[in-house]
Amino acid sequence: MKLVIAYIQPHRLNDVKKALYKNEIYKVSVTNALGCGEQKGYHESYRGVAFEVNLLKKVRLEIAVNENFVQKTIDAIIEGARMGQIGDGKIFVMDLPECVRIRTGETGQKAIG
Amino acid sequence: MIFSMRASALQENFDNPRMKGHNMCGSSIKWVLLIVMTLTLPAYADDSSLGSAITGDIEDLKQGLDTVWVLLGAFLVFFMQAGFGMVEAGFIRAKNTCNILTKNFLDFCMASLGFFLIGYALMFGNGNGFCGMKGWCLFGLEQTVNGLPLYAFWLFQAAFCGAAATIVAGGMAERMRFPAYLIYSFLISAFIYPVVGHWIWGGGWLSDMGFADFAGSTVVHTVGGFAALVGTSMLRPREGKYGIDGKPSILAGHNIPLASLGVFILWFGWFGFNAGSTLGVADGSTISRIAINTNLAAALGGIAAMAIVWKRFGKPDLSMAMNGALAGLVAITAPCAYVEPWAALVIGTVAGYIVVRGVELLDKLQIDDPVGAFPVHGICGIWGTLCVGVFGKQALGLANNGFIYGGNPMQLGIQIVGSVSTVAFVVVSMGIVFKVIDLVVGLRISREEELQGLDIGEHGMEAYGGFQIFSTT
Numbered sequence: 001m002k003l004v005i006a007y008i009q010p011h012r013l014n015d016v017k018k019a020l021y022k023n024e025i026y027k028v029s030v031t032n033a034l035g036c037g038e039q040k041g042y043h044e045s046y047r048g049v050a051f052e053v054n055l056l057k058k059v060r061l062e063i064a065v066n067e068n069f070v071q072k073t074i075d076a077i078i079e080g081a082r083m084g085q086i087g088d089g090k091i092f093v094m095d096l097p098e099c100v101r102i103r104t105g106e107t108g109q110k111a112i113g
Numbered sequence: 114m115i116f117s118m119r120a121s122a123l124q125e126n127f128d129n130p131r132m133k134g135h136n137m138c139g140s141s142i143k144w145v146l147l148i149v150m151t152l153t154l155p156a157y158a159d160d161s162s163l164g165s166a167i168t169g170d171i172e173d174l175k176q177g178l179d180t181v182w183v184l185l186g187a188f189l190v191f192f193m194q195a196g197f198g199m200v201e202a203g204f205i206r207a208k209n210t211c212n213i214l215t216k217n218f219l220d221f222c223m224a225s226l227g228f229f230l231i232g233y234a235l236m237f238g239n240g241n242g243f244c245g246m247k248g249w250c251l252f253g254l255e256q257t258v259n260g261l262p263l264y265a266f267w268l269f270q271a272a273f274c275g276a277a278a279t280i281v282a283g284g285m286a287e288r289m290r291f292p293a294y295l296i297y298s299f300l301i302s303a304f305i306y307p308v309v310g311h312w313i314w315g316g317g318w319l320s321d322m323g324f325a326d327f328a329g330s331t332v333v334h335t336v337g338g339f340a341a342l343v344g345t346s347m348l349r350p351r352e353g354k355y356g357i358d359g360k361p362s363i364l365a366g367h368n369i370p371l372a373s374l375g376v377f378i379l380w381f382g383w384f385g386f387n388a389g390s391t392l393g394v395a396d397g398s399t400i401s402r403i404a405i406n407t408n409l410a411a412a413l414g415g416i417a418a419m420a421i422v423w424k425r426f427g428k429p430d431l432s433m434a435m436n437g438a439l440a441g442l443v444a445i446t447a448p449c450a451y452v453e454p455w456a457a458l459v460i461g462t463v464a465g466y467i468v469v470r471g472v473e474l475l476d477k478l479q480i481d482d483p484v485g486a487f488p489v490h491g492i493c494g495i496w497g498t499l500c501v502g503v504f505g506k507q508a509l510g511l512a513n514n515g516f517i518y519g520g521n522p523m524q525l526g527i528q529i530v531g532s533v534s535t536v537a538f539v540v541v542s543m544g545i546v547f548k549v550i551d552l553v554v555g556l557r558i559s560r561e562e563e564l565q566g567l568d569i570g571e572h573g574m575e576a577y578g579g580f581q582i583f584s585t586t
Contacts, residue, residue, distance in 0.1 A: 009565075011561070011564035011565040011566070012564070014353060014564070032581050032583050034581070044569070044573050044574050044575070044578075045573050045574060046574055046578070057581055083561070
């Protein structure tokens with residue numbers, strides 16, 4: 001079992017959701033996040049004064065999947081989020097030792113699926 | 114010293130038999146006149162000039178009162194700009210709020226400029242049946258129009274022009290480029306709105322025919338509504354509005370409190386829009402009738418739209434009820450002076466029904482109008498214009514009796530001709546305007562920018578700085 005965590009541009013969320021759905025991945029958690037990376041912020045101006053916004057608005061996706069879905073998940077996120085520009089985001093994949101479905105008490109691969 | 118002499122001289126003269134002709138309404142008027150004259154009359158040494166002096170001063174007083182009335186109307190109509198801004202901002206998504214407010218703000222600025230340089234001359238200058246040709250930058254005009262100072266009349270008309278221009282911002286919201294909008298707002302207020310205005314209010318061919326549009330259901334709302342329809346169909350729907358199966362999805366407005374404040378402001382401003390269009394107070398009966406009609410139509414529009422949407426979708430939807438009230442206001446604008454209050458109830462109710470079905474119709478045709486600008490202003494503008502021919506009364510100042518009072522379809526026919534020709538002119542001219550703007554500067558923003566929001570893309574600033582907007586659409 002793996003946990004896929006991705007940080008993407010907020011305005012790509014819809015496209016990522018569509019791509020995941022197409023690859024038969026229906027379970028995802030989405031949260032708002034702030035962060036800074038290679039993009040190093042952008043400029044806004046207010047009353048004629050330009051200022052740099054350092055922490056950028058991002059969206060964080062968390063998807064727990066079984067091994068055979070890992071690649072499909074990664075592909076879908078890239079398909080939806082990639083514009084070929086700095087700031088497109090990152091995907092982290094990590095091992096997931098355990099998973100429990102609260103309603104039934106199922107554990108492991110069954111609980112994820 | 115002089116003050117007291119003047120007062121005593123006047124008191125004597127009210128008992129002078131020569132004054133009887135002017136002293137029409139008995140002793141109470143006499144005292145009112147006495148006070149007013151005391152405040153306004155220069156000292157007259159020669160008694161014989163006093164009669165004509167009082168007549169002249171009553172004229173001045175009348176013009177002063179009418180000017181205050183029309184300027185009050187102008188200020189109220191100007192405030193409607195704030196109403197449009199709030200309604201549109203409330204009905205769209207947070208990420209585009211700054212953009213729509215900039216458009217609302219700048220279009221009044223552009224309308225003021227365009228209507229000063231060119232628009233007024235096209236609309237009210239002497240010319241032919243199609244457009245006026247005199248008074249560019251207000252040069253060479255009489256200083257008094259319809260018994261009002263030119264500048265007061267201009268301000269009132271300029272506020273109307275701004276209202277027509279701003280209607281379109283809502284229909285084309287969330288995807289139109291800002292430079293394109295600036296150019297559009299100058300062109301509509303300098304050329305398109307004034308031409309239609311000339312036909313109807315400036316002595317053009319429709320007014321010669323006997324077409325009646327008291328406060329602008331056609332001049333302002335049909336023009337704005339159909340311009341919005343042309344623009345919004347050329348822009349194509351917003352990203353994500355219609356699925357592959359053609360089913361509309363909800364891109365919900367982000368701030369209903371703002372939208373309802375906007376509707377209240379519009380309703381409030383509409384009293385100036387309609388009642389101010391009398392261009393004078395007279396004895397007060399007409400402006401009172403207009404005010405009550407305006408209020409009743411708005412109220413019934415709200416009730417009707419809410420009832421229909423409640424029945425059809427199970428819940429009393431506030432946004433639809435508010436659109437219904439606006440629809441009632443648009444519809445009563447043309448007939449407000451010519452109909453009895455009972456007719457205002459009917460006009461408003463039907464307008465409320467029309468707006469609900471109009472919104473559904475646009476969704477069926479996959480024309481994306483985020484705030485319902487076309488159903489409210491376009492369709493109900495026509496409905497209101499036709500109502501003049503149906504419910505209008507000769508006794509209330511209309512040329513012919515409406516259909517239900519005499520069975521004579523004459524006035525109704527004229528109203529239909531007016532509506533159809535206005536729609537044809539606006540659709541063709543705005544089609545050309547938007548096409549040219551599209552070719553020159555581009556009408557629609559890029560998909561990336563649309564997803565990110567126009568606030569950052571067009572203006573580099575956010576409406577809600579410091580908040581993180583969480584949106585899945």
